[in-house]
Amino acid sequence: MQPELWAQCLSQLEKAINEKQLETWILPLQAEVRRNTLLLHAPNRFVMDWVKKNFLDQIQEILMQLDDTKSMTVQLGIGSNPPVTPAEITGEIPVVKPRKSPYPSGLNPEQVFDNYVEGKSNQLARAASYQVSSDPGSEYNPLYIYGGTGYGKTHLMQAAGNRILELRPEATVIYVNCERFVSDMVKALQHSKINEFKHFYRSADALLIDDIQFLADKNRSQEEFFHTFNSLYEANAQMIITCDRSPKEIDGLDDRIRSRLGWGLTVDIKPPDLETRVAILRSKAEQRGVELPDPVAFFIADRFKSNIRDLEGALKRVIAHAQFTHRPISQELAREALKELLAAQEKQVSIENIQKTVASYFKISIADMLSSRRTRSITRPRQMAMSLCKQLTRHSLPEIGNAFGGRDHTTVLHACRKIDELRQEDERLAEDYDNLHRILGH
Amino acid sequence: MAQLPLPLEFDSRFSLDNYIADPAPYIRHQLTALFDETGESLIGLWGGTDSGKTHLLNACALYARDADIRYHLFDAAQLIEASADGFSEFAAGSVLAVDNIDLLAGNRDWEAACYQVVNRVKNGELRFLFSLSRQPRDTGFRLPDLKSRLGWGLLIALPQPDDAAVERILRERARLLGLELGDEALHFLLSRYSRRLKDQMDALQLLDAAALSMQRRITVPLIREVLPFQLEPDSAR
Numbered sequence: 001m002q003p004e005l006w007a008q009c010l011s012q013l014e015k016a017i018n019e020k021q022l023e024t025w026i027l028p029l030q031a032e033v034r035r036n037t038l039l040l041h042a043p044n045r046f047v048m049d050w051v052k053k054n055f056l057d058q059i060q061e062i063l064m065q066l067d068d069t070k071s072m073t074v075q076l077g078i079g080s081n082p083p084v085t086p087a088e089i090t091g092e093i094p095v096v097k098p099r100k101s102p103y104p105s106g107l108n109p110e111q112v113f114d115n116y117v118e119g120k121s122n123q124l125a126r127a128a129s130y131q132v133s134s135d136p137g138s139e140y141n142p143l144y145i146y147g148g149t150g151y152g153k154t155h156l157m158q159a160a161g162n163r164i165l166e167l168r169p170e171a172t173v174i175y176v177n178c179e180r181f182v183s184d185m186v187k188a189l190q191h192s193k194i195n196e197f198k199h200f201y202r203s204a205d206a207l208l209i210d211d212i213q214f215l216a217d218k219n220r221s222q223e224e225f226f227h228t229f230n231s232l233y234e235a236n237a238q239m240i241i242t243c244d245r246s247p248k249e250i251d252g253l254d255d256r257i258r259s260r261l262g263w264g265l266t267v268d269i270k271p272p273d274l275e276t277r278v279a280i281l282r283s284k285a286e287q288r289g290v291e292l293p294d295p296v297a298f299f300i301a302d303r304f305k306s307n308i309r310d311l312e313g314a315l316k317r318v319i320a321h322a323q324f325t326h327r328p329i330s331q332e333l334a335r336e337a338l339k340e341l342l343a344a345q346e347k348q349v350s351i352e353n354i355q356k357t358v359a360s361y362f363k364i365s366i367a368d369m370l371s372s373r374r375t376r377s378i379t380r381p382r383q384m385a386m387s388l389c390k391q392l393t394r395h396s397l398p399e400i401g402n403a404f405g406g407r408d409h410t411t412v413l414h415a416c417r418k419i420d421e422l423r424q425e426d427e428r429l430a431e432d433y434d435n436l437h438r439i440l441g442h
Numbered sequence: 443m444a445q446l447p448l449p450l451e452f453d454s455r456f457s458l459d460n461y462i463a464d465p466a467p468y469i470r471h472q473l474t475a476l477f478d479e480t481g482e483s484l485i486g487l488w489g490g491t492d493s494g495k496t497h498l499l500n501a502c503a504l505y506a507r508d509a510d511i512r513y514h515l516f517d518a519a520q521l522i523e524a525s526a527d528g529f530s531e532f533a534a535g536s537v538l539a540v541d542n543i544d545l546l547a548g549n550r551d552w553e554a555a556c557y558q559v560v561n562r563v564k565n566g567e568l569r570f571l572f573s574l575s576r577q578p579r580d581t582g583f584r585l586p587d588l589k590s591r592l593g594w595g596l597l598i599a600l601p602q603p604d605d606a607a608v609e610r611i612l613r614e615r616a617r618l619l620g621l622e623l624g625d626e627a628l629h630f631l632l633s634r635y636s637r638r639l640k641d642q643m644d645a646l647q648l649l650d651a652a653a654l655s656m657q658r659r660i661t662v663p664l665i666r667e668v669l670p671f672q673l674e675p676d677s678a679r
Contacts, residue, residue, distance in 0.1 A: 020512075043532070044529075046524060049525045108564070179561070180561070307593075309590045309591060310593045320481075321468075324468050340577075344576065
């Protein structure tokens with residue numbers, strides 16, 4: 001129930017500002033009168049700041065006109081009017097309202113195992129997710145999936161969640177992005193609804209938290225997550241967690257959480273190889289009811305290597321172009337539709353850019369990289385940079401050699417072979433190579 | 443261009459119909475499909491200065507008003523001054539647009555807020571339009587998750603207007619302002635003044651005001667009088 005004073009204020013504001021602004025900024029405010037203060041509660045800081053900046057003076061002015069005593073002031077804050085709920089009267093545990101989401105449990109029913117394209121890069125992660133969905137809460141708990149952004153972690157976790165629901169329709173499966181978990185918690189604290197928040201997350205049979213790296217440096221949220229984790233673990237509820245890095249690599253995370261994340265099974269997803277990218281394109285095209293000729297799929301897959309989102313973005317562009325121009329999808333059309341993206345991409349991955357990125361990664365100078373020095377701390381980065389140049393640019397071996405202080409093309413060839421060999425043997429070097437690949441946007 | 447936080451008056455100067463560029467019909471088609479829910483729900487307009495990003499996002503406000511669709515347009519330059527807390531939530535069920543989103547690069551809170559917005563788009567909770575000066579992968583966003591998510595949408599590259607396009611746009615603007623701008627005056631302006639579209643538009647606005655107050659037509663002598671210092675000398679050409 002809004003106080004009469006605010007109702008009057010609103011009717012004045014209706015005349016002063018347009019309907020859209022009223023609807024967007026003013027109507028979400030909840031008012032409360034305490035002594036000589038009109039307290040306006042905004043649902044979040046964003047709305048509060050806008051109101052403060054754009055409408056507060058106006059509100060104050062109207063209030064002055066309405067208030068005969070001229071003693072009322074306005075205060076803005078975040079929150080809501082203290083609710084009078086049956087729970088407060090009876091002392092019962094509050095009933096948790098279902099989350100507002102177009103999907104039950106926050107799951108997207110379209111992300112299932114059937115349309116998850118399996119390849120060498122994600123085989124293990126897929127098998128583990130499938131296993132977990134068959135027998136949740138038993139062997140692999142939590143299941144921790146990590147890998148670069150856009151490699152398909154979310155799809156896999158959603159597929160597992162959907163299958164748990166399919167096999168046990170009565171189960172409570174909650175999918176939440178970590179950022180949302182954090183913001184839900186902050187909101188719950190602001191609106192004095194933390195018990196509802198706790199109850200909601202701790203009552204899950206399976207909790208799927210995406211992108212846990214967003215928990216880093218958020219102490220209060222980590223505390224809450226820690227207790228949620230313990231509670232679910234003790235109840236044998238399945239947890240699936242994704243992250244862009246392994247637990248030990250997340251900076252700013254409490255050690256007790258880091259260790260718990262490793263209690264179950266940790267699996268990684270690597271960048272998809274060419275065949276997998278082609279298969280992904282075929283699958284996405286099929287989902288859109290579009291026929292994608294093989295040469296076009298290979299053309300796109302060969303040029304968009306960084307992640308699946310870029311791949312999908314490129315496919316969307318090709319399809320949109322074909323549909324708009326009423327032309328069949330061909331390599332020529334794809335080239336036309338993607339010309340700006342490809343031009344920018346080619347511009348970005350230059351030999352100089354690779355040299356700069358690798359030098360900075362290994363904390364050596366460009367001058368050292370191009371010098372004739374042969375200490376291992378210089379030769380390895382140099383060889384890695386040469387190998388990346390061969391893989392990511394279309395320059396010839398002599399051109400690459402020339403750009404590295406006038407070296408012979410056989411030196412480049414040797415460097416590439418050496419790095420290929422070392423990537424098989426040395427896990428750390430392989431990881432450095434993958435990281436650089438990722439930084440360079442491939 | 444007065445436009446934000448929400449356009450007080452819908453500016454009919456910016457409509458999808460008077461956006462002039464070669465791929466205009468394609469762009470119109472994709473943008474209206476976003477509003478009508480028959481196309482992509484995440485669209486990025488990517489182009490340099492003068493490519494028409496702000497024009498198109500403003501034009502969408504007009505389209506949204508006519509179609510009775512909730513549309514919120516923000517300029518990132520203003521957003522960065524505000525708190526990002528709650529930004530992703532407040533536009534649920536509507537179309538949210540951020541002009542110059544790459545200005546938010548490096549701001550951790552705003553990057554996280556935009557990341558959440560895209561997640562919500564994926565969940566079908568809202569539709570999102572954004573503009574930026576280069577494609578997402580080349581921007582300075584520190585959050586790789588945001589970069590990749592922005593690349594997920596339908597990215598439309600807006601071409602830089604060449605001299606011929608600038609001329610067409612100026613003629614159209616003069617027509618909308620009700621100005622009589624003869625060929626001689628127009629060509630003088632185009633050949634002696636800055637080639638940037640924005641500068642030309644501003645000049646036209648000045649000339650409009652001057653012509654009105656002096657009760658004169660826009661002619662070469664008037665241009666010389668109103669813009670004496672900005673004109674490049676003959677020898678510079």
